Amino acid sequence: MMEWGLRGPALPRRRAMAMRVGAVALFLGVWSLVAGVVELARLFNPIFLPGPWLVIGKVLDLAFKGSLWAHVAATLERVIVGFGTGAVLALAIGLPAGHLRIVRDAVEPVVELLRPIPPLAMLPLFVVWIGIGEGSKIGFITYATFFPMFLTTVHAVRRIDPLLLRAAQSLGARTRQLFFRVLLPAALPEILTGMRLGLALSFFVIVISEFIGAEQGLGYLINDGRNFFLVPQMLGAAVVLGLLGWAGNALVRLLERRALRWQYPA
Amino acid sequence: MKIQIQGVSKSFAVGGVTQHALVDVDLDVAERELICLLGPSGCGKSTLLNIVAGFLQPTSGRVLVDGRAISGPGADRGVVFQEYVLFPWLTVAGNVAFGLELGGVPYDDRVRIVRHYLALVGLEAHAEKFPVQLSGGMKQRVAIARALANDPAVILMDEPFGALDAQTREVLQDELSRIQRVEPKTILFVTHSIREAVYLADRVVVMTSAPGRIKQVVPIKLPETRDRFAADFTQYESEITRLVKEEVAKVHE
Numbered sequence: 001m002m003e004w005g006l007r008g009p010a011l012p013r014r015r016a017m018a019m020r021v022g023a024v025a026l027f028l029g030v031w032s033l034v035a036g037v038v039e040l041a042r043l044f045n046p047i048f049l050p051g052p053w054l055v056i057g058k059v060l061d062l063a064f065k066g067s068l069w070a071h072v073a074a075t076l077e078r079v080i081v082g083f084g085t086g087a088v089l090a091l092a093i094g095l096p097a098g099h100l101r102i103v104r105d106a107v108e109p110v111v112e113l114l115r116p117i118p119p120l121a122m123l124p125l126f127v128v129w130i131g132i133g134e135g136s137k138i139g140f141i142t143y144a145t146f147f148p149m150f151l152t153t154v155h156a157v158r159r160i161d162p163l164l165l166r167a168a169q170s171l172g173a174r175t176r177q178l179f180f181r182v183l184l185p186a187a188l189p190e191i192l193t194g195m196r197l198g199l200a201l202s203f204f205v206i207v208i209s210e211f212i213g214a215e216q217g218l219g220y221l222i223n224d225g226r227n228f229f230l231v232p233q234m235l236g237a238a239v240v241l242g243l244l245g246w247a248g249n250a251l252v253r254l255l256e257r258r259a260l261r262w263q264y265p266a
Numbered sequence: 267m268k269i270q271i272q273g274v275s276k277s278f279a280v281g282g283v284t285q286h287a288l289v290d291v292d293l294d295v296a297e298r299e300l301i302c303l304l305g306p307s308g309c310g311k312s313t314l315l316n317i318v319a320g321f322l323q324p325t326s327g328r329v330l331v332d333g334r335a336i337s338g339p340g341a342d343r344g345v346v347f348q349e350y351v352l353f354p355w356l357t358v359a360g361n362v363a364f365g366l367e368l369g370g371v372p373y374d375d376r377v378r379i380v381r382h383y384l385a386l387v388g389l390e391a392h393a394e395k396f397p398v399q400l401s402g403g404m405k406q407r408v409a410i411a412r413a414l415a416n417d418p419a420v421i422l423m424d425e426p427f428g429a430l431d432a433q434t435r436e437v438l439q440d441e442l443s444r445i446q447r448v449e450p451k452t453i454l455f456v457t458h459s460i461r462e463a464v465y466l467a468d469r470v471v472v473m474t475s476a477p478g479r480i481k482q483v484v485p486i487k488l489p490e491t492r493d494r495f496a497a498d499f500t501q502y503e504s505e506i507t508r509l510v511k512e513e514v515a516k517v518h519e
Binding site for chain 2: 161163164166167174181260263265
């Protein structure tokens, strides 16, 4: 795929890779340097800024001796169930809302009413309504991720060339078939972009809901670290969250490449 | 009669003003007949085709296909659009198989039918390509194969070659005329090219400028394989040109 907006000549593959690795190494180097200076010069208490080796060490320590996997599993489960439900709901309501005026007129006012409220403002309400258990965390992710995925789905369906629907109808497509065999595949590119947004958002909100009344999860690990000034644990959990988010995004991209092969066939 | 168009009128409300697109159109199309609808732009020929396809409701009158009044689009009327309108996420073979899959045709039959129609339009070698990889002419061949494979009672073609360059256009006219000799279909074909109409049609229906009515029906009594440079061909061409010119002149009065 070409990236038309980029300037500058394309580097050879190897040099491009070296640049990227170098940039990361430089970042870690600067971080180490600052942490080292703080440690030596006692600018402030060095427990507030541990070096990267300490953070990585803490992550490895938690992974091998501690409970890291239980926390990762708890967070992942909430994200997968919450985001999955949000995605299914966004499709189930978004496809008809994009296609049928009557559904759109019924659904859109409510969505437009709730959407401007920052989802985080609703988090305490979820806790009050559903309690501090799994239900409120999963429900909250579903709630927060529904909006961007719903909007992109509706927008995608609305942009579909109406002639595609006519062509399908003239080949005998009934309403159900129109949804699954025309609207869904035609809208899929934009829907998948919406899912990438939704997935990123679910990692965003899960951390905060795990700050509030959780006994497991990476968000809990961060909050727990805050209570006891365990800065390496806080940063370690953040690093793991970053890795999970990165992996999730990569997974959706892979899915995209497979499902949208028709856009850029070999 | 395969298609019966009976007293069809269509008017649109444009900014509070009623505009008549079609007025009282009657036309019968026989089985395996190829009819060309011809007329100046805005004469309602595409509107008429869209009504037969079921995409538009006539304001009055009705359309029968095989004796049954139509309501909405259906698999009995295959449509070939000027813009090809292939499903971009399906391969060439997937596009041709689309209607068969909807209709629940078993896999083995589907494969056989798809292969047959791809061969008929000369695209066997491109079965696994995606539409983005095809030229305009190839796309329209796929669209024709897709319509034929679904075995509709009639095929409606809305300026199908209008977006193609002149050479490709004539090649596809040759192909359609050949297919019509091998596996004749009942076809309603909208065009604004007089040459194309004389080359393909059994009868040319010349329409008046807006509001559209049928001005004259010209049977083309030429052999099945036509020569665009034969004297009788050019004679039809000039006769129909004269009819169309009268209508174009009216628009500019």
